Amino acid sequence: MAIKKIAVLTTGGDAPGMNAAIRAVVRCGIHKGLEVVGVSRGWWGLINEEVRILDRHFVSGIINQGGTVLKTARCPEFTNKENQKRGFETVKKNAIDGLVVIGGNGSFTAAHKFCTKYNIPCIGIAASIDNDVNGIDITIGADTAINTALAAIDNIRDTATSMERIFVVEVMGRESGYIALQVALAGGCEDVIIPEKKFELETACHEIVEGNLRGKASWIIVVAEGAGSAEDIARQITEMTSLETRAVVLGHVQRGGRPTSASRTMALNLGKEAVDHLLKGESDKTVGYTGGKIVSVSFAEAIKKKDLEVKKLYNLIKILT
């Protein structure tokens, strides 16, 4: 089937660089003679036929903006068969020949089911601050989020050192410890608590007390949100060590902001690649960067649990403490 019209949508949590990817899909699509439409609010927009034509002008001035101009949403309702059927009707009614889905692990799980069930050509663009797409080294937005969290940790370090305190800093990652591991390493933090690894608070407290006796008075422990609450952990540390401990929750600041050059250039190249993949008749896979090169990975592979090389990174963090 010849591809004449494509639709682009962003789903799941937004990631800085999604706008740059939309820009590339629209402009590269038009360059290839395609009509490009945007679906608002991810799968919700497909269910409710929120579709509009995107021209070159629509994507001007967004390359440097975080978030997504198409808007995005969590949409567990798209697992419902009736809603999937409504999504398919939107595709047919609007004569959409191919879909570009910009998102992460959850988005690709839905995309895989939808495109195989209704035989709709569909290509993903790996974008998520959690970097949770298997087979892809780094997703759009992850570099930006890490740098945002790192800037905050550097600030916390200043006050932690000056006031000789312990800090527990909670970063994003309900199911993934990626951001926590990266910022703990790059921020020179003393410990990290992530969903992928069992953590012994007693051992950590013992290390803190020993360090304190040696004259090491400040300590930063990074915790991924899926592995515990900074408030609880800080309170327990104070109880166990009698040392003053503060909790900081970085929260959604990590998801917004200007995309770094790495997130943008990745998004622009992948936007073009997604269009090319659809034109070549490819489907049911995502494009992304691995080993510094663009690769494509089947959705089935991309949604498997990603190996973060936790042991290696954790050991390095502890060696460098």
Ligand code: F6P
């Ligand atoms: O988009 C990924 C992510 O930011 C995770 O790191 C976090 O656990 C989750 O989304 C939070 O989602 P929401 O904003 O929907 O609560």
